[in-house]
Amino acid sequence: MRYLLRRSLHAVFLLLGVSLLTFLFSALAPGNYFDEMRLNPQISPETVAALRAQYQLDRPLPVRYAHWLNAVAHGQMGFSFAYNSPVAPLLWARARNTLLLTVTATLLAWLLALPLGVWSAARFGRAPDRVISWTTATLLVIPDLVLALGLLIIAVRTGWFPTGGLTSVGFEEMSPLHKLRDLAWHMTLPVIALVLATLPTLVRHVRASVAEVLEAPFLRAALGHGLPHTKLLYGYALRAAANPLISLFGFSVGTLLSGSLLVEVIMSWPGLGPFLLEAILARDLYVVIGGVLLSMIFLVAGNLFADVLLYWADPRIRTAVSAK
Amino acid sequence: MTPILEVKNLHVAYSARAGEICPALVGVNFVLGPGEILGVLGESGSGKSTLAASLLQLLPLNGKIQQGEILFEGKDLLRVSPQELRRTRGGRIGLIFQEPSSSLHPTIQVGRQLTDVLSAHESLDRRTLREKTSQLFAAVFPTGAERISRSYPHELSGGQRQRVLIAQAIACRPSLVIADEPTASLDPTTQREILLLFRTLRQKFSLAMIFITHNPSLLTDLADRILVLYAGRVAETGPTAKVLSSPKHPYTEALLQCLPSHLREDQNMRKARLHVIAGDPPNLSLPAKGCLFEPRCTQRMEVCKGSEPPPFTVSELHEVSCFKFAG
Amino acid sequence: MQPLLRVDKLVKHYAAGRSAGSRDKLVALDGVSLSIAPQSTLALIGESGSGKSTLALCIACLEHPTSGSIWFEGIDVAALHENQQRKFRPRIQLVFQDPARSLNPRWTALEIASEPLIVRQDTSKQERENKALELLDCVAIPRRLASQRAHELSGGQKQRLAIARALALEPKLIILDEALSALDCSVQAQISNLLLELQSSFGLTYLFITHDFAMAAHLADQIAVMDRGRIVESGPAENVLRSPSHQVTRSLLAATLPITETPGVGLEL
Numbered sequence: 001m002r003y004l005l006r007r008s009l010h011a012v013f014l015l016l017g018v019s020l021l022t023f024l025f026s027a028l029a030p031g032n033y034f035d036e037m038r039l040n041p042q043i044s045p046e047t048v049a050a051l052r053a054q055y056q057l058d059r060p061l062p063v064r065y066a067h068w069l070n071a072v073a074h075g076q077m078g079f080s081f082a083y084n085s086p087v088a089p090l091l092w093a094r095a096r097n098t099l100l101l102t103v104t105a106t107l108l109a110w111l112l113a114l115p116l117g118v119w120s121a122a123r124f125g126r127a128p129d130r131v132i133s134w135t136t137a138t139l140l141v142i143p144d145l146v147l148a149l150g151l152l153i154i155a156v157r158t159g160w161f162p163t164g165g166l167t168s169v170g171f172e173e174m175s176p177l178h179k180l181r182d183l184a185w186h187m188t189l190p191v192i193a194l195v196l197a198t199l200p201t202l203v204r205h206v207r208a209s210v211a212e213v214l215e216a217p218f219l220r221a222a223l224g225h226g227l228p229h230t231k232l233l234y235g236y237a238l239r240a241a242a243n244p245l246i247s248l249f250g251f252s253v254g255t256l257l258s259g260s261l262l263v264e265v266i267m268s269w270p271g272l273g274p275f276l277l278e279a280i281l282a283r284d285l286y287v288v289i290g291g292v293l294l295s296m297i298f299l300v301a302g303n304l305f306a307d308v309l310l311y312w313a314d315p316r317i318r319t320a321v322s323a324k
Numbered sequence: 325m326t327p328i329l330e331v332k333n334l335h336v337a338y339s340a341r342a343g344e345i346c347p348a349l350v351g352v353n354f355v356l357g358p359g360e361i362l363g364v365l366g367e368s369g370s371g372k373s374t375l376a377a378s379l380l381q382l383l384p385l386n387g388k389i390q391q392g393e394i395l396f397e398g399k400d401l402l403r404v405s406p407q408e409l410r411r412t413r414g415g416r417i418g419l420i421f422q423e424p425s426s427s428l429h430p431t432i433q434v435g436r437q438l439t440d441v442l443s444a445h446e447s448l449d450r451r452t453l454r455e456k457t458s459q460l461f462a463a464v465f466p467t468g469a470e471r472i473s474r475s476y477p478h479e480l481s482g483g484q485r486q487r488v489l490i491a492q493a494i495a496c497r498p499s500l501v502i503a504d505e506p507t508a509s510l511d512p513t514t515q516r517e518i519l520l521l522f523r524t525l526r527q528k529f530s531l532a533m534i535f536i537t538h539n540p541s542l543l544t545d546l547a548d549r550i551l552v553l554y555a556g557r558v559a560e561t562g563p564t565a566k567v568l569s570s571p572k573h574p575y576t577e578a579l580l581q582c583l584p585s586h587l588r589e590d591q592n593m594r595k596a597r598l599h600v601i602a603g604d605p606p607n608l609s610l611p612a613k614g615c616l617f618e619p620r621c622t623q624r625m626e627v628c629k630g631s632e633p634p635p636f637t638v639s640e641l642h643e644v645s646c647f648k649f650a651g
Numbered sequence: 652m653q654p655l656l657r658v659d660k661l662v663k664h665y666a667a668g669r670s671a672g673s674r675d676k677l678v679a680l681d682g683v684s685l686s687i688a689p690q691s692t693l694a695l696i697g698e699s700g701s702g703k704s705t706l707a708l709c710i711a712c713l714e715h716p717t718s719g720s721i722w723f724e725g726i727d728v729a730a731l732h733e734n735q736q737r738k739f740r741p742r743i744q745l746v747f748q749d750p751a752r753s754l755n756p757r758w759t760a761l762e763i764a765s766e767p768l769i770v771r772q773d774t775s776k777q778e779r780e781n782k783a784l785e786l787l788d789c790v791a792i793p794r795r796l797a798s799q800r801a802h803e804l805s806g807g808q809k810q811r812l813a814i815a816r817a818l819a820l821e822p823k824l825i826i827l828d829e830a831l832s833a834l835d836c837s838v839q840a841q842i843s844n845l846l847l848e849l850q851s852s853f854g855l856t857y858l859f860i861t862h863d864f865a866m867a868a869h870l871a872d873q874i875a876v877m878d879r880g881r882i883v884e885s886g887p888a889e890n891v892l893r894s895p896s897h898q899v900t901r902s903l904l905a906a907t908l909p910i911t912e913t914p915g916v917g918l919e920l
Contacts, residue, residue, distance in 0.1 A: 216426065217421065217423055217426040217427050218426060218427050218428055218429050218430070220382055220421070221419070221421050221427040221428070221489075222429070222440075223382060223413070224380055224382050224413055224414065224419040224421065225413060225414035225419065225440075225441045225444065225492055225493075226410045226411060226412070226413035226414030226415050226441070226444050226445060227414070227440060227441070227444045228410065228444060231440065231444070235440075236429055236432075239429070239431060239432070240429060240430060240431065242431075313431065314431050315430075315431055315476040315478070315479075316430060316431070316476070316478050319476075319478065319479065367835035367836070367837060367838075368805070368806055368835055369805075481699070481700075482699070511698040511699050511862055512698075512862050512863075512864075512903060512906035512907055513698060513902065513903065513906045514698075515906070516906040538835050538836060539836060540836070541865075578837070579836060579837055582836050582837045582839070582840035583836060583840075583865065584840075584843070584865045584866055584868065584869035585865045594868065594869060594870075594888065595847060595869070595870065595872075597844045597847065598840035598843055598844055598869070599840060600837060600840045600841045600844060601837045601840075604805070605805075
C-alpha cells in the first residue's frame with residue numbers, strides 16, 4: 001500500500017515538473033499567436049493589443065503559470081486562441097478519437113503477439129521460428145510512414161476501404177448499427193497500420209523472453225513432472241517471462257495518446273496528433289501545453305500501472321520492497 | 325521377479341557447436357527390481373546426470389539418445405507415444421532434480437506447483453486436489469505445512485525446497501523415483517532427514533529409487549546396490565556393502581581411498597596427504613581406445629590399452645568392467 | 652605465542668522487518684570469540700544460518716561489525732577507518748564455495764591470478780604476468796591452461812585458481828568458506844593436499860569453514876562449533892570429535908553417521 005502511495009506521489013511531482021517545463025518552453029519560444037495578426041494590415045495594432053491583454057499575454061510568466069495551474073485544478077485547461085474556445089473540450093474530443101484507434105490497435109497487437117511469440121519461442125531455431133523472425137525484422141525495417149502509405153494506396157486502388165477520415169458523409173442520419181459499421185470501416189486501415197507498426201517489436205520481445213525461460217531448470221523440472229504442453233508454455237513459461245513484458249505493456253499504455261501521430265496524419269484521422277501539430281505551428285500556447293500534459297499523464301499512468309502490475313505479479317519484488 | 329526398470333545398451337551423446345559428437349554414456353546396462361534402491365556413484369563428467377535425464381528423455385537440445393532400450397514395467401520408453409511418455413513422467417516415474425533453488429517456478433506458490441503435478445495426472449475436482457495437496461505437504465513437513473504451502477520458493481530454505489520437490493515427485497504414487505544429487509546443497513542434519521525420508525518412503529510404499537550422487541558415504545545403509553560410473557561407462561555394479569568395503573574396480577578403490585574417513589582408520593593420520601587419483605578425467609570428445617581409466621590406473625596392464633573391458637562377473641550380482649577379472 | 656587472529660565478543664546485527672527503521676533486527680553474530688595460532692588451522696563448523704559466513708566477511712573486513720573487536724597481528728582491524736583497513740585486506744584473503752560464481756567466467760586464468768597484483772602500483776604488466784604464472788605453478792595448474800577462460804576449466808581447476816588468486820598478495824590468513832563442499836571427492840582430496848602443502852611452504856594460517864566433519868577432522872588443529880551466532884564449543888580437534896560436550900556438536904556429529912536402523916521420519920499418506 002505504502003509503495004503505491006509513494007509511487008503515486010512521485011507521479012504527481014513528475015507531472016508538475018513536466019507541466020512547468022512545457023509551459024516555460026512554449027512561452028519562451030519566439031513568437032506568439034498574435035504575431036501573424038500583427039502582420040495583417042487590416043487589423044489595427046490596438047485590436048491586437050486588446051486581444052493580447054484579453055488573453056493575458058502581457059502578464060509575467062510566473063503569474064500566467066499560476067493561473068493556468070489553478071485552472072487545471074478546476075478541470076479547465078486554458079483557452080485556445082485559434083478556435084476561440086476552451087481547450088479542454090477540444091482536447092477531449094480529439095483524444096477520444098485517438099484512443100479509439102490506439103486502444104483497439106494495442107489490444108489487437110498484444111493479443112496477437114503473445115501466442116505468436118510463445119509459438120515461435122517453442123520452435124526456436126527451427127523453420128517456423130525463422131519465418132516469424134524474418135517477417136518481424138522486415139516489418140521493423142519498413143518505416144511506419146511507408147506502411148501507412150502502402151495501405152492508403154491499397155484503399156485507393158481497390159476502393160474497399162475509405163481513404164481517410166472518421167466517418168462517411170451522412171453519418172448523422174445513419175441508424176446506430178450502421179454508424180457502428182461505418183466507424184469500423186473507417187478504423188480498419190489505421191488500426192492495421194498501427195498493429196503492423198507495433199506488432200513486430202512485441203513479438204520479438206515475447207519470443208526472446210519466453211525462449212530464455214524455456215532453458216530454465218524449473219521448466220525442465222515441470223516437463224519432468226509430466227505437465228501438459230499448454231500449461232508449460234502459458235502457465236509456467238510465459239508467466240516466468242512476464243516481468244519484461246509487463247514493463248513493455250506499461251510502455252504500450254503510456255504511448256496510447258502519443259504513438260499514432262504519423263498514422264493519423266496520413267490517414268486523415270481527426271485525432272490528437274494532427275491537432276497538436278497545428279497548434280504548435282500556430283503557437284496556440286494553451287492547446288500545446290494541454291495536449292502535452294495529457295500525453296504525459298498517460299505516460300506516467302502507464303509506468304505506474306506497470307509498476308503496480310509488476311508488484312502484484314512477482315512475489316520476489318514484493319519481498320524486496322518490504323525489506324527496504 | 326520382473327524388474328521394474330531395465331536399461332539395455334544405452335548410448336547418449338551431446339553435439340558441440342563445431343559439429344563434434346561427445347559421447348556421454350556408452351553401453352550402459354543395468355536392472356532395477358521393484359522396491360530396490362540403486363545408488364549411482366559418479367563424479368563430474370561421469371555421465372550420471374545424463375543418465376537421469378535420458379531415462380525420461382529430458383536431455384537438452386544438443387543431447388541425443390543414439391541407441392538402447394529403456395524398459396519400464398515392460399514397455400520401452402524410447403518407443404512409446406508422446407502422450408504415454410507424458411503420463412509416465414511424474415505419474416509413474418517421479419523425478420527429483422538437482423538444484424532445489426532453481427527447480428521450482430519462482431512466482432507460483434509451492435502448494436500450487438504441487439497441485440499442478442497432481443492435476444496433470446489425475447482428474448479430480450478442486451476440493452479433492454486441495455485435500456491431497458495438504459496431505460502431501462503435511463507428510464513432508466511435520467510443522468508449518470499450511471504456511472509453507474502458500475509460500476514462494478524464494479521464501480523457503482534449501483531444505484524446505486528440497487522437501488517440496490520430493491513431495492512433487494511422489495505425489496502421484498509412482499513406482500520409481502529418480503533422485504539426482506538430492507542432498508547436494510544441504511546441511512548435514514537436513515541431509516540426514518532427507519535420507520531418512522527416502523528410506524521411509526521405500527519401506528512404506530515399496531518405492532524403487534535411483535539415487536545419484538558423487539558422495540559414497542550417502543549410500544551406506546540406503547542403497548541396496550551401487551553402480552559406479554566412470555567416463556560414461558559402467559565400471560562396477562554390486563551390493564552396496566561389497567562395493568564399499570571391498571571394491572573391485574581400480575577406480576572405485578581409488579575413489580574410496582580419497583575419502584578422509586578412509587585415512588582415519590589408520591591411527592592419527594591427521595594432516596597427512598590424502599590419496600588422490602593421479603591425472604585428470606578423460607576428454608570424452610576424443611576417440612576412445614582401450615579402457616578409459618587406464619591412464620590413471622595403478623594396476624594397468626598391456627591389454628587395457630587395446631580394448632574396452634566388458635563386464636566380468638566377480639560374484640553373485642557383482643560385475644566389474646576390468647581386465648583384472650577376465651577369465 | 653600471540654595468536655595471529657583473535658576475535659573478541661563480535662556482534663553483528665542486520666536490520667530486518669517490513670519497514671526501514673523498524674526495531675526488528677537479525678542477529679547474525681551474538682558475541683563470538685575465538686583465536687587462531689599462527690600457521691595453524693581452525694575449522695569452524697555450523698549449519699546454514701549459524702553465522703559462519705557473516706563471521707568470515709567481518710574478519711576479512713568486508714562487513715562492519717556492530718560491536719566487538721578483531722585483533723589481527725595485534726591490531727584491532729574492526730576499529731580502523733576504511734582507509735587504514737585497506738592496508739590489512741591483502742593479509743586476509745577469502746576463498747569461496749562456488750568458483751563458478753567467484754571467478755569471472757570470461758577472464759583467462761592468467762588475468763584472474765594477476766588481478767590482485769594491480770594493487771601493487773609499482774609493478775609492470777610483465778612482472779605481474781610472471782608472478783601470476785608462478786602462482787599457477789604453486790597450485791599445480793599447468794601453464795598451458797593460463798590462457799583458458801575460467802568457464803572452460805574444471806571445478807577443481809577453478810578452485811585452484813581461486814586459491815592462486817588468494818595467494819597473490821602474500822596473505823597471512825586465508826579464510827576458506829566451504830571451499831571444498833562443491834567439489835567431487837577425488838578433487839577434494841587433491842585440493843586438501845594442496846592446502847596442506849601451501850600451509851607448510853608459505854606459513855599460512857587457515858580458517859576453514861565447513862559442515863563436513865570428516866574433512867575438518869583431517870585438516871584442522873582446532874575446531875570451533877557455531878550455532879545461532881555463538882560459538883558453543885571449541886578446542887583441539889581430537890577432543891571436540893572424541894568427546895563433544897555441547898548438544899549441538901553432538902547432533903552435528905550424529906548427522907554424519909550412516910543412517911542405521913533409526914526409526915524413519917513419520918510419513919502418513
